[in-house]
Amino acid sequence: MAENEKGKQPEAESAAEKPRPRRLLRSSGDRMLWGVAGGLGEYLRIDPTLVRLGFAAATIFGGFGVIAYLVMAVVVPEDDGTGKPREGRRPPTWAIVLLALAVLVALPGPLWGWGWHHDGGWPWWGFFGPLWLIFLIVAGFLVVRAMRRGRPFRGRREAAQDSADATTTQAATAETSERGDEPPRAVRAIALIVLALAAICAAATVAACAAWATATGNGEVVAGVVIAIGVAIAATAFIADARRIAPWLLAAALVLGLPAGAMAAADIRFDGGIGDREYRPAALTDLPADGYDFGVGQMIVDLRDLHWTDGQTVSLSSELGIGQMIVSVPPNVCVDADATGKAGELLVRGETSDGVDLEIDQSQPQGKAPRLDLDAQIQLGQLTVTDRDPIAVEEHDVSDEERAEELNSEREACSR
């Protein structure tokens, strides 16, 4: 028995000497505002400057950096200079829960799946919005889990093991009291999830910018940045901190290069501007020789004011990146269209094609009726060629009856 007592004594001492678990605290020494970046850098064992750059990037691209920083400034306790939380600074649990709810409510509407359903918006946000949120939360959870596996917080099992190892009631009480000073695990989890959200949103925004730049004809700039990052990674091979810096540069290169490559591979281009454009040429000389070309939004080409004469053929090309293109012609004009699209819907005088790889290739016989040779391309969206007022097309979808009427009207015009 006495031997057992002796045997337990060194164990108790070694338990007492075990290094305290690393805690996420706001740094009291390395700080520019409230020490959040400094504390995160110490906790994650990375350069705090990188964390600050991450916050800045997340702030510029979507504003999440500010939210993440403020949340962490409130919920993460401050270091008292010895690696322990400063006494009496921990916010109550209800305040933390309210803050987390406020952050969730403050997230932009599209993340919840609303606000993008009208006027040629992105209808799939309605489906993917909630999934986005779930994905981000799961990603945050995985980050926390991965970090816990590497180091960080002790779970209940480890804490229970510590208690079992303690040989005296006094030691156990002291340990429990000490753990009571730590911020709750839920708080740290929320902080890390919010940080992960900020990082993911910043990466998504940078990726979208790279894709956008490529699609608008600035892919060479993106490629140049990717090459520069590659050279920088290769250069780190000759310095001591290669393993610390290279993964960050690699992540940046992939966030830029992959979406740019995907856009280039899909050959998606949208040059020509953003917004709404309406063209209403009154004479043939008003038609641009190289056709109409527009980037993103709605483009209306109203040809009803042109003076159409029998036997006349007017050739026109028009291109649209993303959005809706409406071409209006008088009912007596025979439209011979060669229309293509990557995805969306083509409606050409009653003929339809929808889904992906869209194509309507008409070969109308040459008759007496005036004729429009239309070469139309869209990347993503809707093309409507109609004999109705563009405003009417814009305001409501074309019904089956209207489609049948247009088809008959087209056949009648082309058979003259």
Place this chain on the structure above:
Amino acid sequence: MRRPDLSALAVGLTIVFLGVLLLLQENGSIDLEGGWLLAGVTACAGGALLASGLGARDT
């Protein structure tokens, strides 16, 4: 002279290759079909991640 970190060197050169591929495609020097370009881009990304992972394992 310090021995260079071979995994970082491999990652860097792979990323440079990815950038050059994109640059040549963008300025029209090469004209890869969509599928081949996508395969090339993902192969570069995969190669870079593989080299990075092998380098981390050896640490």
